[in-house]
Amino acid sequence: KQEVTQIPAALSVPEGENLVLNCSFTDSAIYNLQWFRQDPGKGLTSLLLIQSSQREQTSGRLNASLDKSSGRSTLYIAASQPGDSATYLCAVRGIKAAGNKLTFGGGTRVLVKP
Amino acid sequence: DGGITQSPKYLFRKEGQNVTLSCEQNLNHDAMYWYRQDPGQGLRLIYYSQIVNDFQKGDIAEGYSVSREKKESFPLTVTSAQKNPTAFYLCASSVQGANTEAFFGQGTRLTVV
Numbered sequence: 001k002q003e004v005t006q007i008p009a010a011l012s013v014p015e016g017e018n019l020v021l022n023c024s025f026t027d028s029a030i031y032n033l034q035w036f037r038q039d040p041g042k043g044l045t046s047l048l049l050i051q052s053s054q055r056e057q058t059s060g061r062l063n064a065s066l067d068k069s070s071g072r073s074t075l076y077i078a079a080s081q082p083g084d085s086a087t088y089l090c091a092v093r094g095i096k097a098a099g100n101k102l103t104f105g106g107g108t109r110v111l112v113k114p
Numbered sequence: 115d116g117g118i119t120q121s122p123k124y125l126f127r128k129e130g131q132n133v134t135l136s137c138e139q140n141l142n143h144d145a146m147y148w149y150r151q152d153p154g155q156g157l158r159l160i161y162y163s164q165i166v167n168d169f170q171k172g173d174i175a176e177g178y179s180v181s182r183e184k185k186e187s188f189p190l191t192v193t194s195a196q197k198n199p200t201a202f203y204l205c206a207s208s209v210q211g212a213n214t215e216a217f218f219g220q221g222t223r224l225t226v227v
Binding site: 004008031032034036041042043044045046049051089091093095098099100101102104105106 | 118145147149154155156157159162164169170172200204206208211212213214215216217218219220221223
């Protein structure tokens, strides 16, 4: 059974510092991995999608890497801003998962202090 | 604008009552999903549908029911058999297939009163 873990559960950094968020998964047989952002009381906003054949994906200040063999992905957010404060979730779409469902980690709650 | 619309944003249920959460998408996606989010537990899959008139149970389907009569609509009913329904419910959709991106609605917060 696929399990996804995000450590730490919470992170606080001063504005301008780079953010490094970790995601690990137990079964490397995946189609892709997706990073989401969730603001309090809101839905999920897709940030980046990395296919299993890719090593990284970039969008603006965001960069996500994927090491499928070791079951790890890292989301980097450069030059953090207070507006980056949110919960970040990663999810994998496993090859063995029924219905192509996503398996989620518990999220990392980020606070960027001005 | 293309997207997924969930309604209502807040819903209150009395003991023994069934309630229905709405999910509508205009992205022309075949696959739709319902997830439940509880504090500290991440998202768990309730039901999913990959095509009209077909749906499958997810990991925590007990006490829930769904229908998929139209491609754009996937309503979720929380029945009285669901003993702990207070949670945040999220609907998602994606293009059919494995290498696809999932998109989510803004969620419905259900509270038992």
